[in-house]
Amino acid sequence: xxxxxxxxxxxxxxxxxxxxxxxxxxxxxxxxxxxxxxxxxxxxxxxxxxxxxxxxxxxxxxxxxxxxxxxxxxxxxxxxxxxxxxxxxxxxxxxxxxxxxxxxxxxxxxxxxxxxxxxxxxxxxxxxxxxxxxxxxxxxxxxxxxxxxxxxxxxxxxxxxxxxxxxxxxxxxxxxxxxxxxxxxxxxxxxxxxxxxxxxxxxxxxxxxxxxxxxxxxxxxxxxxxxxxxxxxxxxxxxxxxxxxxxxxxxxxxxxxxxxxxxxxxxxxxxxxxxxxxxxxxxxxxxxxxxxxxxxxxxxxxxxxxxxxxxxxxxxxxxxxxxxxxxxxxxxxxxxxxxxxxxxxxxxxxxxxxxxxxxxxxxxxxxxxxxxxxxxxxxxxxxxxxxxxxxxxxxxxxxxxxxxxxxxxxxxxxxxxxxxxxxxxxxxxxxxxxxxxxxxxxxxxxxxxxxxxxxxxxxxxxxxxxxxxxxxxxxxxxxxxxxxxxxxxxxxxxxxxxxxxxxxxxxxxxxxxxxxxxxxxxxxxxxxxxxxxxxxxxxxxxxxxxxxxxxxxxxxxxxxxxxxxxxxxxxxxxxxxxxxxxxxxxxxxxxxxxxxxxxxxxxxxxxxxxxxxxxxxxxxxxxxxxxxxxxxxxxxxxxxxxxxxxxxxxxxxxxxxxxxxxxxxxxxxxxxxxxxxxxxxxxxxxxxxxxxxxxxxxxxxxxxxxxxxxxxxxxxxxxxxxxxxxxxxxxxxxxxxxxxxxxxxxxxxxxxxxxxxxxxxxxxxxxxxxxxxxxxxxxxxxxxxxxxxxxxxxxxxxxxxxxxxxxxxx
Numbered sequence: 018x019x020x021x022x023x024x025x026x027x028x029x030x031x032x033x034x035x036x037x038x039x040x041x042x043x044x045x046x047x048x049x050x051x052x053x054x055x056x057x058x059x060x061x062x063x064x065x066x067x068x069x070x071x072x073x074x075x076x077x078x079x080x081x082x083x084x085x086x087x088x089x090x091x092x093x094x095x096x097x098x099x100x101x102x103x104x105x106x107x108x109x110x111x112x113x114x115x116x117x118x119x120x121x122x123x124x125x126x127x128x129x130x131x132x133x134x135x136x137x138x139x140x141x142x143x144x145x146x147x148x149x150x151x152x153x154x155x156x157x158x159x160x161x162x163x164x165x166x167x168x169x170x171x172x173x174x175x176x177x178x179x180x181x182x183x184x185x186x187x188x189x190x191x192x193x194x195x196x197x198x199x200x201x202x203x204x205x206x207x208x209x210x211x212x213x214x215x216x217x218x219x220x221x222x223x224x225x226x227x228x229x230x231x232x233x234x235x236x237x238x239x240x241x242x243x244x245x246x247x248x249x250x251x252x253x254x255x256x257x258x259x260x261x262x263x264x265x266x267x268x269x270x271x272x273x274x275x276x277x278x279x280x281x282x283x284x285x286x287x288x289x290x291x292x293x294x295x296x297x298x299x300x301x302x303x304x305x306x307x308x309x310x311x312x313x314x315x316x317x318x319x320x321x322x323x324x325x326x327x328x329x330x331x332x333x334x335x336x337x338x339x340x341x342x343x344x345x346x347x348x349x350x351x352x353x354x355x356x357x358x359x360x361x362x363x364x365x366x367x368x369x370x371x372x373x374x375x376x377x378x379x380x381x382x383x384x385x386x387x388x389x390x391x392x393x394x395x396x397x398x399x400x401x402x403x404x405x406x407x408x409x410x411x412x413x414x415x416x417x418x419x420x421x422x423x424x425x426x427x428x429x430x431x432x433x434x435x436x437x438x439x440x441x442x443x444x445x446x447x448x449x450x451x452x453x454x455x456x457x458x459x460x461x462x463x464x465x466x467x468x469x470x471x472x473x474x475x476x477x478x479x480x481x482x483x484x485x486x487x488x489x490x491x492x493x494x495x496x497x498x499x500x501x502x503x504x505x506x507x508x509x510x511x512x513x514x515x516x517x518x519x520x521x522x523x524x525x526x527x528x529x530x531x532x533x534x535x536x537x538x539x540x541x542x543x544x545x546x547x548x549x550x551x552x553x554x555x556x557x558x559x560x561x562x563x564x565x566x567x568x569x570x571x572x573x574x575x576x577x578x579x580x581x582x583x584x585x586x587x588x589x590x591x592x593x594x595x596x597x598x599x600x601x602x603x604x605x606x607x608x609x610x611x612x613x614x615x616x617x618x619x620x621x622x623x624x625x626x627x628x629x630x631x632x633x634x635x636x637x638x639x640x641x642x643x644x645x646x647x648x649x650x651x652x653x654x655x656x657x658x659x660x661x662x663x664x665x666x667x668x669x670x671x672x673x674x675x676x677x678x679x680x681x682x683x684x685x686x687x688x689x690x691x692x693x694x695x696x697x698x699x700x701x702x703x704x705x706x707x708x709x710x711x712x713x714x715x716x717x718x719x720x721x722x723x724x725x726x727x728x729x730x731x732x733x734x735x736x737x738x739x740x741x742x743x744x745x746x747x748x749x750x751x752x753x754x755x756x757x758x759x760x761x762x763x764x765x766x767x768x769x770x771x772x773x774x775x776x777x778x779x780x781x782x783x784x785x786x787x788x789x790x791x792x793x794x795x796x797x798x799x800x801x802x803x804x805x806x807x808x809x810x811x812x813x814x815x816x817x818x819x820x821x822x823x824x825x826x827x
Contacts, residue, residue, distance in 0.1 A: 221248045222322055224264065224289050224304065231317035234309060239295055241304035247289050252322055253282070254315055254417050258377070261286030266315050266417075269293065275311070291318070316416035316449035326423035327452040331357070331433040333584055334448070336440065336482050337459025337497075339630060340577050343569075344459055345435035346605040347581030351598030352433050355590050360426035363437035365606045365770045366409045367422050369429050373407050376418050378425025381407055389782050394791035397747045401782035403773050413442050416449055423451075440478035448482075455587050456482045456520070457495040457580055461512040462629060476512050483520035493587035494520035498529040498538050499576060528583040530576050540583040545575045547641045549619040549762060550611065554578060554599070558586055563596040570621060571609045571637035578602070607769025609634070612786055614793035618761040619643070620754060622785045624769025626653070628663040631766055635671040643762035648672040649753045650766040651746065652694055654685030654775075661690065665697025672764075674739045674756065678749035680767045681775040687744055688722060695742060702738050711737070719744040736808045746774065747788060754792040755799070755806035765789060 224247040228235055241247065250262030256278035259265055265282035267275035267290065279287075279296045289304045290296060293311050308314045320327075333348050335341045342363050352359040360369040367374040373381040387405030395401040414422055419436075426434055438456075442448050461476060486492040500511045517525055529538035530545070543562070544555035552574060553566045567578065578599060585595040604610040612620040621638055625631040631650065639646050648668050652661045668675045677694050679687050695717045702708060702717065714727060716734040719742050723731045735741050743749040750765060757763050765785045768774075774783040800806055805814045 221250050221262075223247070224249050224306070227264070227318055227321055228306065231314070231321035233314045233317050235306055236309060237295075237305075237307040239305035239307065240299075240301050241289075241306075247304055249288065249322075252315075252319055252417055253287070254415065256281040256285060256287075259285035259287050261288075263287050264289040264291060264318070266291040266318065267293065267296075267311050268315065269311065291315075312416075312446055313449070316420070316446065316451075319417045319420035320450040323420045323424040325450070325452065326420060326427050327434070327450075329427055330360075330423060330431060331455075331588065332423075332451065332453050333433070333435045333455045333457065333588075334438040334451070334453040334482055335435065335457045335459065335580075336438045336443070336479050337457075338462045338501075339633070340459035340573070340580065341437040341439065342624075343574065343577045343605045343608045344457060344580045344584075345437055346608075347577060347598075347602050348435040348457075348584050350602045351581055351585045351590060351595055352435075352588075354598035354601060355594045357433050358431045359433040359435055360422075360429075360431045361435050362414065362419070362422055363435075364409070364413075365608075366407065367414075367425075369426050369431050372429055374422060374425050374429075376410050376414055376422070378418070378421035378423075378428075380425070380429065383407075393794075394788055395747060395781075395783050397745055403780040403782045406772060406782070409770065413437070413439060413447055416447050419448055419451055438482055440475055443481040444478040453482065453485065454491060455493045455495060455584055456486055457584050458483075458497050458512065458516050459577070459580055460497055460499070460501045462501045476515055479512070480516055480519040483516050486520050486523040489523045492523045494523055494525045495580065495583045495587050496520070496525055496527050497576065497580065498527050498534040499531045524587075526583045526587045528576075528579040530579055540579055540586060542575055542579050545572075547572060547575075549641050549643065549760065550613060552578075556582055556599075558582065558592060558595075560586065561592050563592060565596050565599040567599055567602050568611065569602055569604055569609065570611050570619065570641055571634070572640045573633055573637040574609055605770075607771065607786070609637070610769075610786060612789040612793065614790060616757075616793050616797075617759040618757045618763065620757075620763045620765070620789050620793065622765045622769060622789060625650070625766040628660055628667045631664055632667045632671055634764060634766060635668070638762045638764050639671070641762065643760060644758065645673040645761040646671070647674040647676070647753045647757055647761060647763045648766065649676040649678060649746075649749055649763065651678045651680035652690055652767070653681040654683035654687070654690055658693060661693035662697035665694040667697075669698035669701065669740065674741075674753070676741045676743060676749045676753050678743050678746045679774070680746075681771075683775050684777060687776075688719060691719065691742055691744060698740065702740055705738065708734065708738060718742055732809050741809065746783065746785075750785065750788045751792045751796065752806075752809060754789060755796045755811070756808075758807075763789075 224241070226246075227249060247264075248262070249264045251260055251264070252266065253259045253263045254266045254268050254275065256265065256275075259282045263282075263286065265275075265279065265287040267279055269275065276292055276294065276296055279290050279292065280298060282290065283299060283303050287303070289306065290299060291306045291308060291311055291314060293308060295305060295307060299305060331352075333345070335344045335348070342365055345361050345363050349359040349361055358369065360374075361367070367376070375381050383405040385405045389395070389401050390405070392401070423434055436448075436451070438448055438453075458479070461472075461479060483494050483496075486494055494516070496513050496516045498513045500513075513527070517527075526540065527538045528540035529535070530542045535541050535543075539559055541557045542554055543557050544553070546553040547570070550570065551566055551568055552570060553564070554575065555562065555564050556579065567574075569578065581602075582595055582599065585598065590598075607622055607624050610622045612622060619638070619641065621634075623634045625634040631648075635646055635648060648671075650664065650668060652658075652664055665677065668677075675698075677691055679691070682690055699715075699717055703712065712734055713730075716723070716727075716731045717740060718731070720728045720731050721744070741749070741752065743752065753763050753765070768783075768785050772782065772784040772787075773780040775781075796806065799811070803814050804811050
């Protein structure tokens with residue numbers, strides 16, 4: 018066997034999974050060089066591994082992936098069958114490994130004869146001039162097909178190798194003459210004057226091979242001859258984050274066209290441009306690769322470059338109108354209980370345990386000092402600066418960032434990832450080439466019709482996640498059988514049958530909480546006892562029934578718990594471990610999150626920003642047994658103004674006490690926003706008999722808009738109807754909490770996990786949870802000092818109602 022083949026076998030035997038590193042801009046990169054690559058001459062190649070087929074959205078099939086990317090482990094246990102379409106087990110939890118890494122090297126033992134494999138592995142450590150037997154060569158070929166890291170070409174006279182997992186960090190033995198991360202090509206008669214700079218370095222991909230392994234169709238190669246190639250050390254689709262050696266992909270967006278920024282990308286160090294049309298002015302030194310769709314090419318190129326990291330993770334995708342954030346965190350809790358490190362990708366950020374990631378997969382670190390780090394609360398008037406904090410992206414990760422985030426999670430030791438997948442993400446191709454093992458649906462309602470136009474389009478977009486499940490040996494669908502209620506109270510949006518049909522290629526695990534679905538569901542919540550501070554459930558599954566008490570509150574979380582349990586069943590996690598994960602569950606940040614300082618009433622912070630979400634949150638809290646529901650909310654500026662009055666109507670109809678306050682006003686007049694919200698219930702209040710007799714002027718305004726002589730009367734009238742308008746959210750939260758009595762519930766909606774407020778174009782530190790906790794700690798002292806906080810303004814009990822002694826402003 019020639020020296021090059023044995024060296025290649027050695028590199029294959031020692032290859033590791035992608036090890037993403039963090040560069041100067043927080044990007045996950047596959048251990049690449051930092052120098053700007055130069056154009057290189059053509060390298061001899063061999064036929065690549067099997068290519069992807071189908072649409073750009075499709076990840077590699079299971080058979081293709083085995084040859085291209087990773088090893089698919091073989092599931093143990095009995096043949097699958099039964100009500101779920103497979104047999105999960107008897108009435109008790111089975112002691113089986115729950116989550117099996119798709120790139121588990123041990124799976125080779127199921128595919129290759131042990132003795133031949135062992136000899137092949139040993140052979141890699143022998144001298145280069147050893148002669149291999151036919152069995153050993155066959156084992157090496159099978160290793161190649163299994164790992165997909167190096168493709169050997171016995172028929173190629175140049176004895177070249179082709180790196181398939183372009184993003185992998187190839188590890189070599191200490192005595193390997195090739196050096197870490199570089200496969201040395203020992204060709205006789207090599208070009209005169211060839212230097213180390215001309216050789217492939219660690220993690221650097223050849224441009225043509227990147228397109229080959231990504232199976233990206235190319236319309237035209239410009240300024241790149243057939244005998245030329247370019248070394249690429251990264252991918253970027255934003256000219257502002259281009260690093261030297263990147264290939265820049267021109268994405269055509271709704272408002273901007275990436276082609277317009279190609280020159281900026283080249284100036285920043287891009288060595289090649291992927292575009293949909295030729296771009297003038299780039300010069301002969303910058304190759305252009307013209308493709309039919311740059312948007313469709315991006316996920317394929319990214320998955321190829323980063324080694325398809327989702328194939329090395331047990332990946333759970335959660336779609337639905339609401340509940341996605343909560344369910345992903347619940348899934349992580351169950352996986353944590355099963356000793357599987359799970360990262361989360363969603364609207365509250367990107368995290369792995371206590372590690373936070375940048376949108377490009379690097380480990381986040383503050384770039385400046387946080388001046389509010391040790392403060393217990395903010396300050397009135399939006400005075401607290403917002404610096405040195407983890408700024409959660411407002412948009413979902415794009416197709417490139419999805420690959421970078423998963424590579425970054427792998428680098429930090431993750432074995433699984435739970436990811437929010439909205440219908441918008443699916444429609445825009447953001448999760449193309451992500452390989453999901455389990456797809457979960459939460460619910461489907463009309464909240465996002467502005468993105469899709471109608472219910473049918475919304476449903477079709479969400480169903481795409483289930484159509485991508487094609488491997489019945491590995492992939493599972495988890496579908497909610499409950500029927501969501503429409504705004505008029507009638508049941509509608511029954512998407513279960515539609516999603517089940519979309520997932521017809523794989524086994525389906527169903528779950529439900531509604532009584533009429535009890536016999537049909539695989540996972541069913543037989544009992545849910547709601548209270549202000551916890552929820553007790555009894556859940557029946559195909560492998561047994563268990564009881565659990567969780568700190569999650571609200572009726573909405575009952576269905577979310579069922580979804581997470583069904584996902585655990587789909588991953589074959591033992592039932593006792595699932596139960597442990599349920600009891601360990603904590604609220605997702607800002608999602609029906611309980612703030613508990615030992616008070617005799619509950620305080621819940623939620624992200625509800627639409628009329629339907631607000632109604633769902635209020636009704637959910639009311640069903641915990643609250644005497645009064647006190648709702649604090651607002652609406653963001655520079656956003657859909659048409660929903661403001663409806664938000665006001667919902668809060669007025671379903672709450673006992675309402676505080677209308679500021680959200681992120683941005684560039685709008687905050688007082689105008691409050692007025693738009695109040696329009697949803699102003700007429701009803703003004704027509705109340707008691708109010709008609711007292712009110713001589715419009716009083717549903719912030720008192721600072723009222724003439725000083727009328728402020729006392731304004732507060733009196735707002736106290737009478739229990740509808741308050743306070744522009745400063747700092748005061749509104751404290752007033753609501755101070756007004757709460759035993760067994761009441763204060764629901765603070767609109768911002769959820771956000772730890773800032775945007776005024777104009779500037780962010781200021783403001784966190785509803787921090788403010789609520791501070792109020793809970795300080796207000797008891799105010800009340801013990803003899804201050805009456807049951808009405809506004811606060812005053813001494815002996816002078817309550819007089820309007821004197823207002824300490825809310827103190």
